[in-house]
Each structure stands twice: as C-alpha cells, then as structure tokens.
Amino acid sequence: MGKQAATKVRAGAEGTGAVGKVFPEAPALRLVSSPKRQRILEGMLEAVGNAGYDAASVRTVLDNTGLYRQAFYDEFADKEACYLEALKYGVAKFKAIASAAAAPEGGWRAELRAGLGAVLDALDADPAIGRALIVEVHAAGPEALEIRSKAMKEITAFIDSARHASTGTETPPPIAAEGIVAGIHAVIHAKLAAGDPDGFRQLLPDFMYFAVLPYFGAEVADAEMKAARA
C-alpha cells in the first residue's frame, strides 16, 4: 500500500469533500459512535493539520465538513473539546493502521517493521494528519500532551517487549525503549514541523536500525537496516 493505493482511495472518496483523504488506508473500524461525529473529528484534524491549532476555527471545520454550525455544537462544547477527541481518534486510527499491517506471529522485528512501515506510509499519504497529531499537539495545551504521553507509553511498552522475546540476544536496561520511541518521534516531528513532508517511508531503515540495535546487537541491526532499504 503506497501512494498509488492512497490516490485510488482518494479518487473514490468523492462527495465527502476533503474528509475522504484522511487516513485513506485505514481499515474500516468503528471508532466513533456516529458518522457525523466522525466527520467532525476528521474535519478538525484536517483543519488543524493545514492551518495550525491556533489559526484553525470551528468555522474551518464546518467548511471542511459541509455541516451546519449547530451540528458541531450538538457534539462538542468548543474547538478545544473537539480537538482533544480528534486527537484520541487520530491516535486510535494510527494504532489500527499499525496493528492491521503487523502480524504478531512474525515475531517482534517483523511486527515492528510492518507496523512502523504502515504508519510512515500513512504520513506520506496525508502529512497534514501527522502535523495535527504530532506537531500541533503542543499548541493545544497540557491535556492534549497528556493524551500524547499515554500513546507514547503504549508504544514504549511494545518496544520494551523485545527484552523478553526469546530471540533477543541483548538485555538492555528498560530505558532503551523510551529512548527509541523518543528518538523516532523526534525525527518524525522535526520532518513534519519543517514542512518537509515527503518520504517518511524512507526513514524506515534507519528507524529499524535504532530499534533493533539495543535488543539484537549491531550485526542484526545492520542487516535489518539493509533489508528495509531493499
């Protein structure tokens, strides 16, 4: 699933306005109670991703979704409440994208490679969503950062599970997982914030190197990096 597939889905999303291009590769999961609510959440992520949190307004969301003002306020008290929900929704979507791509029977490395690869593809397909979730979260305040922290802790727990995987050859301290998640997050964040949205997928080999190194050593990490480049 690369850009081509994404474009196809985009082209098929006529009639739903720009909202259809959000998460083109996401599996059809019921994450939100009503289709209208979901449209608003996606419209919010799109607005924040394109204009920035401060500049985005309820008006922009209405323009993005084609809904009336009242429809928004039936669901959410204000922009902030809506963004916080949209953030949770976006995190859940990314999680769904990663788990749909990763078959657990392949082992930790295969799962990571597939899951991370799918997330990077999703960023390539729609970088605005990445900005809404990863960059603009800072502008939205402490509650939003708390949601982000929780998501990063979950990813850290997954990475850390490599310490217990029987195939692992090294047993680094628990902080290793936190460092990996923080480092990968930082590289993605810098790329999104610099408005350099192309080629997230090409980061996969380096990310695999960094993630595999503490648990399997340099030789395996290097092989993993070269395999991901191919």
Place this chain on the structure above:
Amino acid sequence: MDPPTASSVEKTQAGTQSLPRAYLVRSERERLLEAMLRVAAAKGYEATTVQDVVEVAGVSEQAFEQMFGDKESCFLEAYEAVFDVLLAHMSSAFEAAAGRPWPERISAALGALVGLLSIEAGIARLSMVEVTAAGDDARARYRSALARFTPFLEEGRQYANQGEELPADTARFAIGGAASMIFDEIRAGRGPELTRILPDLVFAVLMPYLGPEAAEDEMRRVAREHAA
C-alpha cells in the same frame, strides 16, 4: 549589540558558569533580555507584557521599543542567548574532559546541561516546554537550536560497532530522544531534579553509537559517580 556567541560567552564566564552570571548586567539590552526571561519564566510568555519587562529591567519603555520593537523580537533574542549559554556550558565540560574517552566526555557535557537546567528550572521550562506552544517561529528556533548540539556527537561515529556506517539520522535521533526525555521531565514538574535522569540520558545518547553494552557500562559509571 549582538547576542553573545558561544565562544564569547565562554570567554567572559571564565570557568564559574551559571546562567545568572552569563546575564551579568552590562547594558540595557542585556538587562532587558534577562528580564524577559525572568518574567516569562515566572508568569508565562503569553501573560508577559513589555511593561513588566521594562519595570524589572529598570529601562524605559521607549528604550525597549528602540532596541527590540516588540515583545516577540525581544523574546526570540533572549531565547537564542539561552542556547548560547547552554552550549557554552556543555562545550567547556566537554573540553575539560579532553583526553578521556569520548563517551565520558559526552557524559560530562550532558551532566553540565542537566545541572544548569535544574538550577534554572524556570528558564528551562520556558525554553524547552513553553516555547513549543509559542508558534511556528519559536518552534523553528527550537529545532535549529537542537541542531547546534550535533558537533558533540560527530566524533561518536568512529566508535560505531564493526565499522558499519551509521544511519544518517543518528545525531538527530540521539539529540531528539534526549530532548524529548528532558521535555517530559520538565513538563511533569521534575525540572529541579533533572540531574536524576542523567544516567538515562547518557544511555539514550550513546546507545545508537556504541550499542547497548558499552552504553550501559557508561550509564552505570555515571550512576556510580553521582551516587558517590
């Protein structure tokens, strides 16, 4: 008139470095920059007014306007100066450890960084946490400020396992990871005790270069040194 460069700060500080010393009052401009940092650290950037700043600095509002024009320009210049001081502080710790193995020199530089940030917890919070909420311009400065830490790490490439070529993003990964760990600590209100995470930072920064075993050895050495 220009903000101090890393090397000029180093020279004027003569060994006994701390943030207040770096802001030793030498001119109205410097007083205003320091006042901006103090006020913004205490009440937040948004709530800070030019009037607050000129009062604390004991400088006229007219002089402020002539020098900076507006609050944001003053803040951004003060912000650059914070990183000048942090880098100078790290550089001198790194240089003071010359002759010791590279991992130990990195630990010394990181130790200087967290030491200074923990003493100046208010300014640390302002420059590492609040600035990320202060708009695109400030965020861009934060990113380029982080990039200035890269030279400390370049030497680490020689230590890479088996002489394999390290990923191009290694320094960005290491610095970004460390910055993000510091960010989390400060945000959680543990800025004044930031030195407690030094061993963790040492591991996170060295691991991509040295691999887990050597990074853990250095992490344990630093933990022992700090316990002693």
